[in-house]
Amino acid sequence: MQGILIIAPNWIGDAVMTQPLLAALKNQYPDSKIDVLASNWVAPIYRACTEVSDVIEADFQHKQLQWSLRKQLAKDLQSKNYQACFVLPNSLKSALIPWLANIPFRIGYRGELRFGLINVALDNPSKVNRPPMVEHYLALSQLLSDGESIAAGSLTPKLNVASTANQSINKKLSDANLDPNSVFVFCPGAEYGPTKRWPAAHFAALANNLIQTHSNANIILLGGKSDHQLAEEILQQSQNRTNIHNWCGNTSLDEAIALIGAAKAVVSNDSGLMHIAAALKIPQVAIFGSSDPAHTPPLSENAKVIWLNLPCSPCHKKECPLGHLKCLKDILPQQVFATLNTLL
Incomplete structure (x- = not known):
């Protein structure tokens, strides 16, 4: 062949x-x-x-x-x-x-x-x-x-960062005066819809906890142009905006792969960027709401999934059919922060 x-x-x-x-x-x-x-x-x-x-x-x-x-x-x-x-x-x-x-x-x-x-x-x-x-x-x-x-090992996706993408993202980090060794990546978006997006206020609270505990931490909010406003909401609700950077819509996907590959850890919804982090074996916390982690989990030993497994989930709906979105709202920032710390 x-x-x-x-x-x-x-x-x-x-x-x-x-x-x-x-x-x-x-x-x-x-x-x-x-x-x-x-x-x-x-x-x-x-x-x-x-x-x-x-x-x-x-x-x-x-x-x-x-x-x-x-x-x-x-x-x-x-x-x-x-x-x-x-x-x-x-x-x-x-x-x-x-x-x-x-x-x-x-x-x-x-x-x-x-x-x-x-x-x-x-x-x-x-x-x-x-x-x-x-x-x-x-x-x-x-x-x-x-x-x-x-073979069982072949069930785990594996990606390799292109050298040109590495060079490009290193330049962007340098231009922003960011130490590559201090970067955490938050991926607040999900193309599917609101039932896959952890609330902006929760992301902001998590960012505050992380910066208070790791004084040199810089958090980059990563996603597409459609996620830019969501990232701005996180910034508006954060107590320390100096260490939080909205890069949503400001990187190519090649650069996003390289940035995730350089991160200390990633926190994401069930999204494409979640799967990229898993394939690069980066420590990550993956937050699931309406979708099923048994079907599309992050396939990495360095990944931790948080899913409440409520009686109404997984519903696979873009909007919460019950109107409460408890599957995401009830995942508290403290729980995600504690899980993230087990990976660092």
């Missing part, structure tokens, strides 16, 4: 959880060249995967077919003579490119009228009996193998 193409998922966390699949494929086919076709948003994850030879970026837009773009990409990819393509999203449109590119083995899960487009397939598990996402993706590697079992 000389050429393998991966059609990447559309979410950062999901992309991180595909790395064990890449490692398994590289182990099965050590001489293969593994390329990844990814949106601009998740492409940096694959630049941090040593198994990947080339990351092909495309300006995919959410919920848009972009037929002309997909036809052009298929034409460009056909000349590369891939023998197999793993289509990791479940959508119909994600399966169009390898079919148009005439890639012989098009591997993925059945779903969304993809019969024929996917010609080596597994049944998609029901939402009730979903396995952990790493196992979900990894199972596809068996479709072209002789059925050998996957």
